[in-house]
Amino acid sequence: MGFLERLKDGLSKTRRNFTDRIEELVGMSAKVDEDFLEELEMILLSGDVGVKTTEKLIDAVRQAAKKKEIEGTEQVMPFLKKYIAEMLQDEGQRTRIGAKPTVILVVGVNGVGKTTTIGKLANYFHLFKYKVMLAAGDTFRAAAAEQLQIWGERAGCEVIRHEEGADPAAVVFDAVKAAIARNVDVLFIDTAGRLHNKTNLMNELEKVHRIIKREIPEAPHETFLVLDATTGQNAINQAKVFMETANVTGVVLTKLDGTAKGGVVIAIKEELGLPVKWIGVGEGIMDFRPFEADKFVDALFDGDK
Structure with missing residues (x-):
């Protein structure tokens, strides 16, 4: 099964909760009137597209109907597909x-x-012949470094780690030095994920940034925020905290295959102004790819065709 097929399969729950319900609404309504728009609004909200989006x-649908760009409800789905694809496009996705x-x-x-x-x-870039190194900067969570070590071995990458409870900045310092010395192409740095004390998180991330910039002034070149698609709008709230504490450049959305809330992809882009850069649609090491707006929208709207 190719990735597009896995994406279509992974989005099946979201499709049932989102585009399939819109199709049902279209089948029951002849006119794009306020009753139709009210029902459409409820479907979009239940699909975790978010209030603002x-x-x-x-x-957009209302204005298109007024201008006769949409003359019947059967034209609503093609309109939404094109409109959402344009919303999700971002030059910063790659x-x-x-x-x-x-x-x-x-x-x-x-x-x-x-x-x-x-x-x-790490595995993705290793397959494309990049020399990759991993830094186990999450020294707070038990076994985080061991877990990263296992992934590093699986992907054929060196992992820089210290003992549990060590200073994350010290791990990052050693990793950056090692990456420079060993002519590494890409260095991925894991970080602690606790949110119960935002001040601690902010201070830790600021310290990590200082350590990196001391050695490579223009780094970090990217900061990826990983969000769980199954949490829907809660992912937006998490993102807002990290946008305050880290210079986030893009989102990695995991577990799209296990959720009916895949509409959150649209909300992330529209409400946070962040490009979705990578998506995961399964447990396998290959069920993970760069986000492509057109393919995502095709899978969301035409998955069963």
């Missing part, structure tokens, strides 16, 4: 590997699949 989509080493900081709360994401990213 839902309002924008409803207004992860560019340029400077040597390219330093990518990975942040997010525990439980979202952060360490697994780093392992899959």
Whole structure:
């Protein structure tokens, strides 16, 4: 099964909760009137598209109907597909590997699949012949370094780690030095994910940034925020905290295959102004790819065709 087929399969729950329900509504309504728009609004909200984004989509449909760009309800789905695809397009979606080493900081709360994401990213770039190194900067969570070590071995990458409870900044310092000395292409840095004390998180991330910039002034080149798609709008709230504490450049969305809340992809882009850079649609090491707006929208709207 190719990735597009896995994406279609992975989005099946979201499709049932989102586009399938819109199709049912279209089948029961002849006119794009306020009753139709009210029902459409409820579907979008239940699909975790978010209040702000839902309002924008409803207004776009309303205006298109007024201008006769939409003349019947059967034209609503093609309109939404095109409109959402345009919303999701972002020039910053591609992860560019340029400077040597390219330093990518990975942040997010525990439980979202952060360490697994780093392992899959490492494997992806290793397959494209990049020399990859991992830094086990989450010294707070028990066995985080061991988990990253296993992923590093699986992906054929060296892992820089210290003992549990060590200073994360010391791990990062050693990793950056090693990456420079060993001519590494990409250095992924794992970080602690606790959110119960935002001040601690902010201080720790600031310290990590200082350590990195002392050695490579333009780094980190990217900061990926890992979010769990199954949490829906709660992922937006998590993102807002990390946007305050880290210079987030893009989102990695995991567990899209296990949720009916995949509409959160649209909310992330529209409400946070962040590009979705990578998505995970399964447990396998290959069920992970760069996000492509057109393919995502095709899978969401035409998955069963």
